[in-house]
Amino acid sequence: MALVAGMMWIAAGNPVLAGDADYKGFYISLDAAITQPNSLDHHYANHVVFSTTPETMELLVLDDDSDFTGKLTFGYGFGEMGKLQISWWGFDNEDSLDNTLVGGVYPTIFGYGMSDGLYPYNSTYGVKFSTSAKVQADTLDIDYIRSFEPGKKVTIGLLAGLRIASWEEDQSFEADEDSVYYPGTDYTQGKHFESDAIGMKLGTNLEWGFTEHFALVGSAVWSFMQADTEGESFSTSGTPSDPPDDVFSAEDNNIRAEIRDYDLRAQWEYDKFEWWVGYQVSTWEGMVTDPLTQNEGGHFAIGPASNRGRDNIAFNSLHAGVTFKFGGGK
Secondary structure (H helix, E strand, O other), rough: OOHHHHHHHHHHHHHOOOOOOEEEEEEEEEEEEEEEOOOOOEEEHHHEEEOOOOOOOEEEEEEEOOEEEEEEEEEEHHHHHHHHEEEEEEEEEEEEEEEEEEEEEEOOOOEEEEOOOOEEEEEEEEEEEEEEEEEEEEEEEEEEEEEEEEEOOOOEEEEEEEEOOOEEEEEEEOOOOOOOOOOOOOEEEEEEEEEEEEEEEEEEEEEEEEOEEEEEEEEEEEEEEEEEEEEEEEEEOOOOOOOEEEEEEEEEEEEEEEEEEEEEEEEEEOOOOOEEEEEEEEEEEEEOOOOOOOOOOOOOOOOOOOOOOOOOOEEEEEEEEEEEEEEOOO
């Protein structure tokens, strides 16, 4: 509400670029970004060194790298009656790590099961292991946007719509059989969970023109949804072909899901083209919580330090895009 009030104050105090509030016709937009996921907290193991005094333990967390993302929008403007559009955004990234550490490497992806915990340990040559994490997220939106121009170079837009969002996450750990305490034994853990959500969107944007062809554009959009989530994790000690020793599953329906999108961009417009560069933040809450984190155990290296917990994440993006308007006019 404070943001909306601030936009209204700016508009009232600066009656200055008439936007496309009266545009009639089709348009298509393509936006490309370098996106960094934050707070995924892919904690995969605890490293214990027994040869030091005092003995030390550290959390091992996979570094999640940035990746390219894209957004495609198609819509139609009704002039003063607003515009209707449909858009899709997607993120798909996988990170992996191969390493060797002297001491004990206690995987925490599954945790402590009925058949005890996993203890790959080698104080001479070290434990050779690999780990990976994969995240897929996407949104599908249907939006109605109504814009008005309180000043000569100011356009304010109000948005209402429907959002469908999905989230999938995989994580794995495997210790090499040649470097664990018991030769000939593989230690493997893995998990997969997914969430699907649907709900309403509300938002606003302000286009503040400086010249005939250049403007600053800021927007804030809130999505309030409910989601269903389910997942499964497993733990195996033996050969790669052996069945899991333990399997843990979880399912939770009608959980809270919320996405908040904030964007600030510099935008240029000429004839039927618009292009921009900007910075965008999207925070996801509720539906990204791992339903399998309850499986903590009684061993000192797998219990209280097994997982830091997570109820929200964020995507930070440097992005650029272009809009082409066709088949209409003002």
